[in-house]
Amino acid sequence: MRTVAFAVTDGMLSLELSMAHEVFAGGPSADRYDVALCGPRPVTVGRFRLAPDAGLDRLRHADTVIVPGWVDVDADPPADLVAAVRAAHQAGARVASLCTGAFVLAAAGLLDGRRATTHWAHTDALAARYPRVTVDPDVLYVDNGSVLTSAGKAAAMDLCLYLVRRDHGSAIANAVARRLVVPPHRDGGQAQFVTAPVPVRDGRPLAELCDWALDRLAEPLTVPDLARQANMSTRNLVRHFRAATGTTPLQWLLSQRIRRAQELLERTDDGIDRIAAATGLGSAATLRRHFHRTVGVPPDTYRRTFRATAPPEPA
Numbered sequence: 001m002r003t004v005a006f007a008v009t010d011g012m013l014s015l016e017l018s019m020a021h022e023v024f025a026g027g028p029s030a031d032r033y034d035v036a037l038c039g040p041r042p043v044t045v046g047r048f049r050l051a052p053d054a055g056l057d058r059l060r061h062a063d064t065v066i067v068p069g070w071v072d073v074d075a076d077p078p079a080d081l082v083a084a085v086r087a088a089h090q091a092g093a094r095v096a097s098l099c100t101g102a103f104v105l106a107a108a109g110l111l112d113g114r115r116a117t118t119h120w121a122h123t124d125a126l127a128a129r130y131p132r133v134t135v136d137p138d139v140l141y142v143d144n145g146s147v148l149t150s151a152g153k154a155a156a157m158d159l160c161l162y163l164v165r166r167d168h169g170s171a172i173a174n175a176v177a178r179r180l181v182v183p184p185h186r187d188g189g190q191a192q193f194v195t196a197p198v199p200v201r202d203g204r205p206l207a208e209l210c211d212w213a214l215d216r217l218a219e220p221l222t223v224p225d226l227a228r229q230a231n232m233s234t235r236n237l238v239r240h241f242r243a244a245t246g247t248t249p250l251q252w253l254l255s256q257r258i259r260r261a262q263e264l265l266e267r268t269d270d271g272i273d274r275i276a277a278a279t280g281l282g283s284a285a286t287l288r289r290h291f292h293r294t295v296g297v298p299p300d301t302y303r304r305t306f307r308a309t310a311p312p313e314p315a
Contacts (some may be wrong), residue, residue, distance in 0.1 A: 001034050002167060005054075005062035005088075007104075008039040011079050013069035014046030016098040016156040019262050020066050023160040027179040028172055035149040036062070039082055056084035060091040064163065069099030069156070073122050076102045084109065088147065096163065098156035105149065106130040114144045119152025138296060157182055206230070206244050210252075217280045242295055257281055258294045265303040274301055 004024045008313035025035040038059055046069075059065050061094040065088045070077060086108040097105045102118040103126060105111050111133040116128050119255035123137035136142060141150040150159035150235045161184055165173035170184070189287065209230045213221060226249050227237040241249045257279040264275045277286040291299050 002063045003034045017068040026177040057089035067097045067101035102149045116149040
């Protein structure tokens with residue numbers, strides 16, 4: 001029987017902890033894993049008070065250590081937690097973080113020189129604070145062998161099911177997924193859940209230009225078109241655009257076209273050709289190529305995933 005130890009302390013996120021515990025401690029997993037909650041003392045997890053089964057030193061004796069999400073990514077995680085996670089890995093444990101738990105692993109040095117992920121809203125912060133970590137913002141989880149990281153929220157479930165699949169095979173992982181009424185595997189990465197950024201309307205000269213462009217996404221806009229509308233040279237436009245958005249005008253246009261395509265896939269019955277025309281991407285083949293590369297799944301897959309839960313089309 002494999003041992004799974006959860007590293008818990010004040011400031012952990014309750015959802016990821018609960019989901020992961022259910023994967024390893026319930027149903028088909030119950031007789032395959034010895035699960036323990038390990039913390040320094042009774043801790044507050046979200047709105048709940050939790051009494052650990054053992055201290056943090058128990059992590060060193062586990063086969064797998066799970067580090068749930070961390071609420072305040074701007075604060076340093078507790079030193080005793082970081083030390084215990086580092087010691088567990090040095091003792092041979094497989095260590096996996098859920099969501100922002102990656103900040104704990106990074107603080108312990110376990111992600112240095114490795115590829116990792118976290119919730120898309122915090123990937124920039126992780127990369128800035130820990131420059132030795134190669135942060136991938138597009139995937140649901142990353143497996144480095146003895147160190148694994150997942151993206152936000154539901155991606156914690158994806159990683160935990162993946163660990164069960166590694167330990168006991170697809171049949172058991174599928175049985176766990178059926179019990180929890182979740183897919184045993186999801187296509188694509190977290191890019192499909194990211195809202196495309198639009199410059200903040202704070203009075204900068206590009207705000208009106210961006211609104212103008214968003215109203216004309218179906219047109220074959222070029223950088224000179226945007227520069228003329230902004231009454232700038234193309235060089236000045238590119239410089240101002242990069243300063244305001246962090247990207248180029250063409251990349252911004254593409255991201256907005258993809259986002260509009262996502263909205264139309266979610267809210268309408270329009271075919272791919274019609275959506276391609278409405279978003280300025282021209283042909284269905286062009287839309288499929290850019291959509292798959294940007295979002296991580298084909299348009300048809302995206303529509304099947306999000307159509308059922310999309311809000312109704314505004315009147």
